[in-house]
Amino acid sequence: MTIKCWADFETTSHCNLLTQGLQHYLEDYTTEVLCLGYALGDNEPQCWYSEDGTPFPQEIIDHLNAGGKFVFHNAQFDLGVWNYILANDFDYVPALPIEQVECSAARASVNGLPAKLDHLCRAIALPIQKQTEGMRLINTYSTGGRIAWLDDDKQLMTDYCNMDVRTMRMACSVLRELTDSEWAEWARNHYINQRGIPVDVDFATAALSYATDIKADVDGQIQELTGGAVATARARKTRDEWVFDRITDDQKKLLAVYKDDKVSYSFDEEHRNYLLAADNVDPDVEDLLQLINDAGGSSTSKYHVMVNQNVEGRVHYGLTWHRAGTGRWGSLGLQIHNMPRRVFDDPQPLIQDVLDDYEIATPATTLSRLLRASITSSEGVTFGDWSAIEGRVCPWLSDDPRAEKVLSVFRNDEDLYIATATGMGIRDKVGEVDRQGGKVASLSMQFAGGARALQRMAKNYGIVYTSDEAEELKTLWREANPWATTFWYGLKDAAVQAVKNPNVPYSCGRITFQYDGADWLWMRRPSGNLQGYFQPRFEEVEYPWGDVGVDLTALAGNSQPKAGKKWPRHTLTHGILIQNATQGTAADLLRECIMAAPKELPIILHCHDELVAEGDCVGAIHELMHHVPDWATGLPLKAEVKHAKRYGK
Numbered sequence: 016m017t018i019k020c021w022a023d024f025e026t027t028s029h030c031n032l033l034t035q036g037l038q039h040y041l042e043d044y045t046t047e048v049l050c051l052g053y054a055l056g057d058n059e060p061q062c063w064y065s066e067d068g069t070p071f072p073q074e075i076i077d078h079l080n081a082g083g084k085f086v087f088h089n090a091q092f093d094l095g096v097w098n099y100i101l102a103n104d105f106d107y108v109p110a111l112p113i114e115q116v117e118c119s120a121a122r123a124s125v126n127g128l129p130a131k132l133d134h135l136c137r138a139i140a141l142p143i144q145k146q147t148e149g150m151r152l153i154n155t156y157s158t159g160g161r162i163a164w165l166d167d168d169k170q171l172m173t174d175y176c177n178m179d180v181r182t183m184r185m186a187c188s189v190l191r192e193l194t195d196s197e198w199a200e201w202a203r204n205h206y207i208n209q210r211g212i213p214v215d216v217d218f219a220t221a222a223l224s225y226a227t228d229i230k231a232d233v234d235g236q237i238q239e240l241t242g243g244a245v246a247t248a249r250a251r252k253t254r255d256e257w258v259f260d261r262i263t264d265d266q267k268k269l270l271a272v273y274k275d276d277k278v279s280y281s282f283d284e285e286h287r288n289y290l291l292a293a294d295n296v297d298p299d300v301e302d303l304l305q306l307i308n309d310a311g312g313s314s315t316s317k318y319h320v321m322v323n324q325n326v327e328g329r330v331h332y333g334l335t336w337h338r339a340g341t342g343r344w345g346s347l348g349l350q351i352h353n354m355p356r357r358v359f360d361d362p363q364p365l366i367q368d369v370l371d372d373y374e375i376a377t378p379a380t381t382l383s384r385l386l387r388a389s390i391t392s393s394e395g396v397t398f399g400d401w402s403a404i405e406g407r408v409c410p411w412l413s414d415d416p417r418a419e420k421v422l423s424v425f426r427n428d429e430d431l432y433i434a435t436a437t438g439m440g441i442r443d444k445v446g447e448v449d450r451q452g453g454k455v456a457s458l459s460m461q462f463a464g465g466a467r468a469l470q471r472m473a474k475n476y477g478i479v480y481t482s483d484e485a486e487e488l489k490t491l492w493r494e495a496n497p498w499a500t501t502f503w504y505g506l507k508d509a510a511v512q513a514v515k516n517p518n519v520p521y522s523c524g525r526i527t528f529q530y531d532g533a534d535w536l537w538m539r540r541p542s543g544n545l546q547g548y549f550q551p552r553f554e555e556v557e558y559p560w561g562d563v564g565v566d567l568t569a570l571a572g573n574s575q576p577k578a579g580k581k582w583p584r585h586t587l588t589h590g591i592l593i594q595n596a597t598q599g600t601a602a603d604l605l606r607e608c609i610m611a612a613p614k615e616l617p618i619i620l621h622c623h624d625e626l627v628a629e630g631d632c633v634g635a636i637h638e639l640m641h642h643v644p645d646w647a648t649g650l651p652l653k654a655e656v657k658h659a660k661r662y663g664k
Contacts, residue, residue, distance in 0.1 A: 542600065
């Protein structure tokens with residue numbers, strides 16, 4: 016087996032990493048290496064201190080020169096520390112190529128487990144855990160610049176670093192090794208992060224002056240959104256009641272906080288963002304959470320990031336590869352994945368009003384809707400957006416001849432919502448085909464949504480359905496799309512059979528499940544990429560409608576229980592499996608685009624089903640987004656690609 020060097024840097028600086036960002040931190044002249052904990056292969060960890068006057072370990076340099084791999088947790092940080100600081104301060108230390116770097120946090124995410132090392136340890140129940148003393152040591156010695164070691168703290172720091180190395184190494188023994196192509200994707204993400212996102216710093220600076228006007232504006236919008244049920248962003252009781260009536264039990268768990276053996280629910284920014292990042296959240300709930308974020312400064316915080324973390328007009332290291340188990344990317348700092356997609360057709364007049372310090376209407380909403388426009392370049396930006404990507408992927412994945420009716424709508428560039436309404440046989444009050452009804456049904460039904468999901472979706476379009484009407488529409492949609500119900504329940508049955516029969520593959524449509532008989536149930540998508548479900552088993556569960564039964568469950572990797580408590584589990588419902596399969600395959604298509612793009616194509620970001628590059632490169636982006644990979648033969652793709660001064664929609 017190839018020997019790897021498991022390593023962990025500790026640094027110190029006057030620069031605040033959290034507020035100033037990694038690029039500023041690496042370039043700050045006060046940033047220094049305190050120590051490096053490391054272990055070659057299975058050897059006992061050691062700790063090298065930069066201040067001791069001892070040369071950097073020759074065995075590590077020899078490992079690097081021999082092409083050996085280095086594993087760090089959150090390797091983007093450690094790779095930067097090595098190349099910006101270590102290799103400059105010790106000129107006999109060679110630069111570390113990214114091709115020789117692996118990230119244990121990335122491996123955890125790919126396996127559907129928490130990326131934070133302490134959370135990962137708890138989730139997989141490692142017999143060793145991160146040392147709690149570490150936080151005090153980091154706060155004492157890593158902020159404010161180098162100070163003399165106190166009492167036994169240097170030994171405690173050594174123990175802390177060595178324990179991190181042991182923990183990381185043991186955690187990775189549970190995780191599957193990534194393929195060369197997956198590490199190539201991780202490296203490409205690093206190059207995109209190094210290029211950085213160009214932002215309008217002058218506009219962001221001016222936008223911050225409106226922060227005091229935002230809260231009053233938000234409260235009025237919350238009252239309008241909730242029909243007066245919630246009066247302000249701080250009305251906790253009515254807010255909780257309103258939200259809980261519109262989210263699923265699994266979504267509610269994302270807000271859970273455990274204390275003294277009791278569970279409560281938090282709407283702090285961290286937990287709000289957990290819910291915002293979840294799939295298929297009720298759009299009204301998303302709007303309310305976004306408004307609460309605005310009241311608490313979510314939009315303002317993004318403008319702060321642009322101002323405080325930009326280096327020569329660019330914000331670096333904003334993208335996180337494979338943040339979700341499905342393979343979707345996430346974002347840090349600037350949080351581009353949470354930027355509202357509802358934008359202004361022509362943002363420039365409003366931007367000029369902000370720059371001129373004119374009063375603007377509804378500042379919370381206006382500034383939130385201008386976030387995308389703040390991403391700009393002197394050469395403009397090109398952005399491509401796939402049309403109805405999940406609506407195309409899902410029926411194609413079913414590999415059901417009956418789904419060809421839906422796919423032909425896309426191939427013929429017809430109106431999906433009219434085709435859906437026609438297939439359901441629904442008409443509006445004047446006897447025309449009910450396009451709005453077809454739209455509501457299309458958007459709410461594909462992922463096994465029920466009548467309530469349809470009712471909630473309808474409200475976004477000013478439509479109110481009674482329970483009976485919603486039930487009838489649900490039935491009509493399912494009768495018109497028999498491939499869907501067959502696919503949903505077929506996926507669930509394949510997963511169940513796989514767990515009952517280890518090491519035997521079970522397929523439904525273009526998706527295959529296989530259980531290793533120990534820790535992992537794998538979903539294999541047509542691309543060959545995998546999604547993992549850790550420790551699957553059958554156990555008694557309570558369903559949202561109150562019934563109790565035995566069902567297939569797995570560890571809930573994106574949860575965060577109280578310290579000392581077992582990691583929660585969730586039911587692998589047919590709705591979750593169809594979402595994972597569809598969204599994972601859509602993410603695979605985006606990954607294909609990014610990896611097929613020549614390195615000189617200046618991609619600056621990507622967000623769900625969008626690809627964004629600097630300058631006018633409409634032709635290149637159009638070609639990338641319309642290319643159908645060999646594994647996706649027969650999938651009809653369509654993307655709208657345009658070039659503009661500012662990022663939009």
